[in-house]
Amino acid sequence: xxxxxxxxxxxxxxxxxxxxxxxxxxxxxxxxxxxxxxxxxxxxxxxxxxxxxxxxxxxxxxxxxxxxxxxxxxxxxxxxxxxxxxxxxxxxxxxxxxxxxxxxxx
Numbered sequence: 001x002x003x004x005x006x007x008x009x010x011x012x013x014x015x016x017x018x019x020x021x022x023x024x025x026x027x028x029x030x031x032x033x034x035x036x037x038x039x040x041x042x043x044x045x046x047x048x049x050x051x052x053x054x055x056x057x058x059x060x061x062x063x064x065x066x067x068x069x070x071x072x073x074x075x076x077x078x079x080x081x082x083x084x085x086x087x088x089x090x091x092x093x094x095x096x097x098x099x100x101x102x103x104x105x106x
Contacts, residue, residue, distance in 0.1 A: 008100035018092040025084060029077055036070055 009015050043051055044063070051063030
């Protein structure tokens with residue numbers, strides 16, 4: 001019985017749609033994270049005078065602010081992924097399971 005359900009899910013075009021959407025979204029988010037992270041590292045390596053510059057007359061530098069901003073942005077991206085996973089991806093997943101249990105393929 002379980003093999004039939006899995007076969008229905010794998011053969012359903014909505015399964016390919018789900019896999020494609022999740023993969024594309026994950027790749028976009030990964031590219032954003034890697035670009036930001038390695039961009040920061042490259043700035044540290046090649047332009048240390050820019051990130052070492054203090055903000056105003058205080059001790060806080062642009063590098064510290066940029067580093068902490070990255071963590072905040074990464075939390076935002078994580079929230080965005082979880083929100084989309086809990087809405088769009090889970091909805092597609094439920095449709096796939098319901099159709100497989102019912103024995104119907106679209």
